[in-house]
Amino acid sequence: MGADIASGVRGRPHSAKPAPDHVPAGNQMNLFDIFHARIASILKGVQAAGRLPDLDLARFVVEPPKDAALGDLACNAAMVFAKEAKAHFSSPRELAVEICYALAQSEGVATAEVAGPGFINIRLEPEMFSQVLRAALLDPENYGRVARSRDGALQGKVNVEFVSANPTGPMHVGHGRGAVFGDALANLLAFSGCEVTREYYINDAGAQVDVLARSAHLRYREALGETIAIPEGLYPGDYLKPVGETLAKTHGEALLDRPESEWLPIVKNAAIDAMMDLIRDDLAALNIRHEVFFSERTLHDRSKGPSLIDNAIDWLREKGLVYEGRLPPPKGQLPDDWEDREQTLFRSTDFGDDVDRALKKSDGSPTYFAADIAYHKDKIDRGFDTLVDVWGADHGGYVKRMGAAVAALSDKRVSLDVKLCQLVKLMRNGEPVKMSKRAGDFVTLREVVDEVGVDAVRFMMLYRKNDAPLDFDLAKVIEQSKDNAVFYVQYAHARAKSVLRQALTAFPDLDLTGNALAKARLDLLTDEGELQLSRMIAQYPRAIEAAAAAHEPHRVAFYLHELSSVFHSHWNRGKDQPQLRFVNATERDLTSARVALVLSLTAVLGSGLRLLGVSAPDEMR
RNA sequence: GCGCCCGUAGCUCAGCUGGAUAGAGCGCUGCCCUCCGAAGGCAGAGGUCAGGGGUUCGAAUCCCUUCGGGCGCGCCA
DSSP states (O other): OHHHHHEEEOOGGGOOOOOOOOOOOOOGGOOHHHHHHHHHHHHHHHHHSSSSSSOTSSOOEOOSSSSSGGEEEEEOHHHTTTTTTTTTOOSHHHHHHHHHHHHHHHHEEEEEETTTTTTEEEEEEEEHHHHHHHHHHHHHTTTOOOOOOSSSOOSSEEEEOOOOTTTTOOOOHHHHHHHHHHHHHHHHHHHTTTEEEEEEEOSSSSSSHHHHHHHHHHHHHHTTHHHHHOOOTTTGGGGGGGHHHHHHHHHHHTSSSSSHHHHHHHHHHHHHHHHHHHHHHHHHHHTOOOOOEEETTHHOTTTTTSSSSHHHHHHHTTOEEEEEEEOOOOOSSTTTTOOOOOOEEGGGGGTTTTOOEEEEOOOSOOOOOHHHHHHHHHHTTTTOEEEEEEEEGGGGHHHHHHHHHHHHHOOOSSSEEEEEEEOOEEETTTOOOOOOOGGGOOHHHHHHHHHHHHHHHHHHHHHSSSTOEEEEEEGGOOOSSOHHHHHHHHHHHHHHHHHHHHHHHHHHTOOSHHHHTTOOOOGGGSSSSHHHHHHHHHHHTHHHHHHHHTTHHHHHHHHHHHHHHHHHHHHHHHHGGGGGGOOOTOOOOOHHHHHEEEEEHHHHHHHHHHHHHHOOOOOOO
8 A cells, every 4th residue: 555655646735725705506516527527638638748549538437436535536547548548658557647646736636646556546625525515505406416417418308208007097006116216217307407208108099998998888887777797807996986977977878778889989088088087196196297198099090191100100111111021930839829921010120129020910900019109209200319218027028129119210319218117016014915806906006105105105116226126015114213214314304404493593693594604614524424424415416417327216315315324323423422513502613514514415315305206304293 | 949137245125337345224243322412323243246257457247158036028008
C-alpha cells in the first residue's frame, strides 16, 4: 500500500474553494457526472498533446469506491484505456498518475491518488458535499432528476404498456405486480427526462371475450329468474352477476329467445365495459392511471375499408417480409391437430427470431401476433422512440417475435424492451395462502390492497427484481419492525420529520425552509455518520439514472432502504453519544447544519418514495 | 428436442451493465439497553458466487459447456 500512497497527489489548499453561494440546479448536481466530465476533459487534453489516440470516452466510469475509506469517488479510466495508452504510458498506473496530477488542480478535490492496478481514488473537499446538500435543499423537486444521460438514452418519447389484463374479471395479485412495476417505471422515466405515455392494451377481440359474453348471458338469464348451472369453460365468478342484472334491467327479456349471433355483440359490449370499469377501479386503488386504453377490436375493424391489421401486413409485405410458405413441425411432441399447410408468414428470422411466425389462422382471420404487430406499428407511427412492454413471465416465448416485429416495423429505429414479471406467491406468516381454483374463488388484488394498504403492496412488489419470483407475506408487510422494508423506509422519513419538529421546539424561531437551511454552516457536519449520510444523498442522482437506464425501478427501492439504514444507524449513535444528536439546544449553528442535512434527507426519501408511488408519512401511527 | 429466465451465506434476496477484501435482512452466537431519541442497539461466525473451460490488467457479471430448477414451444390470448 505504501506505493499507492507515494503516488498520491495533494490538491490545492483552501484558497481554491468555490464560493459557498454557488449552487447548481438540482438536476445538475451529480458528483459522478461532474467528475466523469472533468476526467474526460483531462483525457482530451492528453489526446491533444498527441499522447493518446481517439477514445470512446463513455467507456470509463466514476463510481463510489468499494470501501469509503479509499475516498469519495473512484475512476477506472486508466485501466480501461490501458491498451490504447501503451505507446506513451508503460502502465495503467502511469496514465493514472497523469490524470491525478490534473485532477489535483481541479476545484473541490482534496486528494487524488492511484491505487491497485490503476484505480484513481478521489477525496473531495467537504464543500463539494455541502453543494450537494444545498442543491437538494433549494431544489428538492429536481434533485436527482437526470439532466441528460451520457448516452442520450433517457430522452424522447417512451411508451410503457402494462397490465393489459384480459377484460374478463377483476385483477389478481399477479396482475398487480405488473401494474405497480409499469407505473413506477413510467414515473422513473418521466423523472429522467423522457416523455412518457402509460398505456393499456385491451384484449377485447378474441375468443375469451366471447366466453365472457356467454357467461354474462347466463347471469342475465339468472337475473330474470332462471336457475342456472355454469358449465365448464365459462367464467363462474360472482362479479358477472351485476352485469346480468343490468342487462335484465335495460333489455328486459329481449335478449332471451334470440340466436346467440344476435345477442352476443350486445352482451359482449356490456360485459367488456363492465369489466374494464372493474379493472380501472382496481388500478385506481393502487393509484395507477393510464393515459391510453387501446382496444384490440379497433385493429380488426373493417367497416371503413381495410383494417389496421390488413394495413400492417401489407406494409410488411411491401418490404418483402411476408410470404406464403410452410413451417417445419415443432420438435418434440407434435400437437394433436397438426397439419402441414401453407400459410401467411412473417420473416421474423430476419430479425433474430427462431422461426418465421404465422399471421393468419386457417379460417383466414388474423392471429394474435398479427394484431399485436398492427398495435405496435400504431405505437411506432405515433412517434415513440422507445417501447416498453410489461408482460407476465409466461409470455416469455413471445419476446423474440415481438422484438423482431418492432425492428422490422421501424427499420430498427425504435427499441422494444420487454420486461417480464414473475409470479407472486401470497403468504401469511410464512404459510402459503390457499388459492382454491374452484368457483372462481381466487384472491383478488383488491382484497390484498384493502387488507394491507397501497403502500405495502407497491413497495414490496418493487422491492424485488422484476424477473425474480416474489413471496408476498400479508402479515409481514404490515409489521412495524426493522424486518419490514416498507416500514423501515417510511419510518426513516417520519423520524426525519420528527427531528424537524424537535428542532423547532428547541429553537422556535428556526426557519425550516430549504432556502433558509441552505445558508446553514454545513462545514460543521464533520461526524463520520453525517458524512456517510451526505455521501448517500450524493449518490441519489446516480442511482436514479442507473435504475432508469436499466428499466429497473427496484433499484430505487433498494437505494432508499440503504439510505434509511445509514440514517437509522446514525440516529442510534445519538443514544449513547448525545453530542451527536441532531438537535442540540445549546448549539444553534450546529443544529441548523444538522437539520439541513435531515431536511435534504427528507427531500430524497420523499422524492424516491414518490417515484415508487409510496407515501412518505410525517409520523407513524 | 429447441428457445428464454434463473442458480450468490442455513433461509429470503441485492450486487450499480467488467472493478479493489462478494453485501443486506432473517436465523445462529456473544455482549449492551429496558432508554418515549419508541416500534431495540453493537459485534461475531457463516461463501469453491451450481461445476468446468475460455476472453483480459481484472469475471458473480461477457462467451462456450455440463448439471439442476421455472416458463414457453404453428392456426390460445
